Amino acid sequence: MGRNALISIHPAIRRRPGDREATPTGLLNPKERVTPRVENLTLWQRVHGRLREEILANRLRPGQELTEQALSAQLGVSRAPVREALGRLAQEGLVTIRPRRGAVVAEVTPEDFLEAYQTREALEALAIRLAMPRLGAADLAELDRLIAEQAQLAEAHDVDAFFESNGHFHELIVRLSGNRTLLDIYQQLTARVRRYRTKSLALRGSLARSVEEHRSLVRAIERGDVDEAVRLLVEHIRVPQHRLDEGGETELVLKEAVPA
Amino acid sequence: MGRNALISIHPAIRRRPGDREATPTGLLNPKERVTPRVENLTLWQRVHGRLREEILANRLRPGQELTEQALSAQLGVSRAPVREALGRLAQEGLVTIRPRRGAVVAEVTPEDFLEAYQTREALEALAIRLAMPRLGAADLAELDRLIAEQAQLAEAHDVDAFFESNGHFHELIVRLSGNRTLLDIYQQLTARVRRYRTKSLALRGSLARSVEEHRSLVRAIERGDVDEAVRLLVEHIRVPQHRLDEGGETELVLKEAVPA
DNA sequence: CGCCTCTTGATTGTCGACAATCGACATGGG
DNA sequence: CCCATGTCGATTGTCGACAATCAAGAGGCG
Structure with a gap:
């Protein structure tokens, strides 16, 4: 080095x-x-x-x-x-x-990653609660557009682009909460860990499942079912946490460098 | 100036x-x-x-x-x-x-304050969930000590000292979560708003009620009733938010300067 | 050989001076 | 009077040089 x-x-x-x-x-x-x-x-x-x-x-x-x-x-x-x-x-x-x-x-340890995901889960759950009463048709359309994008990326197995779109999807929800403090904190938190991902979540089947989970989430949002939306979201964000628990030190990997 | x-x-x-x-x-x-x-x-x-x-x-x-x-x-x-x-x-x-x-x-607007409290609520709810399986007798004793301190301060109507002890109480719970990332974020969030308080929460009756709420919370923690503890905590942190909604611009006041 | 002490070089930390920016105010013209 | 332009002063932004720190390595001793 x-x-x-x-x-x-x-x-x-x-x-x-x-x-x-x-x-x-x-x-x-x-x-x-x-x-x-x-x-x-x-x-x-x-x-x-x-x-x-x-x-x-x-x-x-x-x-x-x-x-x-x-x-x-x-x-x-x-x-x-x-x-x-x-x-x-x-x-x-x-x-x-x-x-x-x-x-x-800065390096990120599996422990750091887990802490960040626990915290992220709480922040996104709040974001959903705040966002849902405020959402318009255009917001839902944008969430659906991102999901469609992810489906294509999953099909093409373009892993890093997938996770980027995934990040945009989640951040959009936080942005739609209308709470700027929450968004600031969320952005800072995710910036710290977004250089890494969990290995097993990059499998093709796992990407497809993630897309389905996003779809279910947005459908619950559409129905106005807050508790269900929060439940689905929490479950979704817990997946990487479980993967980390199960996979140990080798589960957390650095993403490929993006060419300049 | x-x-x-x-x-x-x-x-x-x-x-x-x-x-x-x-x-x-x-x-x-x-x-x-x-x-x-x-x-x-x-x-x-x-x-x-x-x-x-x-x-x-x-x-x-x-x-x-x-x-x-x-x-x-x-x-x-x-x-x-x-x-x-x-x-x-x-x-x-x-x-x-x-x-x-x-x-x-930096100045803090009522809107800033509200955003911070919404976010704080989510963070503390997470903290309780993480902390409860880890708590020992010494931790509970410390929480009880702080409550006793607050009871005295409420009786003496020493408002600012009360809110300081109150802050310690809440931060201790977050510290006991064992999630350092959470604690960092929480500390930064509360540092931004802790120079202010809501006016009506300084009333003598309000201080006493706050002490009772802390007691109920710690009793629920002791019983190991996570959902009840979270419910009580959320309810407790929502009070200043409601006060702000009801009281408008004049409800948020700057605390007295602490002598050097 | 292991341990202790001293030295050195790399890097940051701080200093004071010059460069750059911009809001407030003054001036001139229509 | 109003608007546009120019000037100025206050402050920050940046520069390069000197001061301070400390880890690593060298040397000496038991």
Whole structure:
């Protein structure tokens, strides 16, 4: 694990502050879309975004060392914005900072994973309860679209794309709860563990079953049956927990790196 | 709101790195307590701890401006550790950073408070479920001790001390769950809102009822009745939510500042 | 050989100075 | 008077250099 391995980060991070960029995803009105808005991120925000992306895509692997010096040289910026970004990533749980000894990309133990899933289960159950009275036809249509997407991915056995769509599905429910605090916490929690998955859940039969479970869930939501929806969801999220209990240390695996 | 108002922070923050300090609260074994361990915090960690304490004690009030320059001058350190500390506090939700315009101590709206309580309810319900199979006699004794403490504080109508003990009680349950991720999230969530309380919950009768509710909860825990314990807890945490719904904007009040 | 002490090099932590940003205010024109 | 443009001052953002820390390795001793 050479330190130079982390110097694969594309050095186009250093744009001029006045550079024109595309409008970010957000709630801009249609009029503003015609004239792209200038995106004015500070350097450290750019570094943060880039590093976060590299870590979440597993291009920077757990255990890999990140030093301010090396990143600074690679990215062509001073150490200060690198430092700022690393501090933020540390608080997000994506890197571990060893004071005066550099940072490493955070690893996730099976215990961490289990804790996160237990917590996630409680948060998503709440999300369902809050979301259901607020759902419109468009929301249900979007959930169904994601399910259809997952069915195709399961058929094609495109495992990592499947889990990505799966993540979007679950996050959408939390988003629909309308509780921003809940969404923030949920996003941070899932970001910590989403680089990993349980091995047995990638089997073709398991993917298909997961799609069916999503369908049943959305049908219960449609019927307005809150308790049933919560029961189905809880059962669904418990599956990886059971797999981990049964499968032991070798059950938790790192996802493939997403090509840059 | 003069900027000099924030210059009340005790300037003893700048200790030499080698200074001997008391052992922090933590899981040190008894042998290590005899010889106090050198506490080697960086400057930014000290600044962070101090600012956090001032904010949580409401000595730095919501909306109050914090500038790197002023804090740096007041504390006798350069801007870098101040900046680092502010970044961390921002991520904890305790300050709001306006890029290039300085930071302010974060305010909490009734909506924020409600969102936090909804989320907290889900987290504590999970905590009870995880904690109950693990509880020993000492744990129950500690819960009972806190209840007795609260009964005294309610009798004396010492409102803020009551809510502090109340907070300890709830956090202990989460700690006893054994899920560290859950505890981390819970602590961060409650830190954001604990500077505030609902007005009507400070009434003497309301404090006494709260004590009774804690008692009922611990009795259900003792009996091993999980569903009843969760039901009682949920009901208990919903009270401030209802108060907020009924009382509107004036129901949420800032706690008194704790003297330094 | 094992243990202790000292040294060193790598890295972060902090400092102070310069660069960059932007809200508030002033000025000028219609 | 209102609106557009320009200026300025306050603050942060970033830079590069020096200070501080500590793990690893070297050397010495029993």
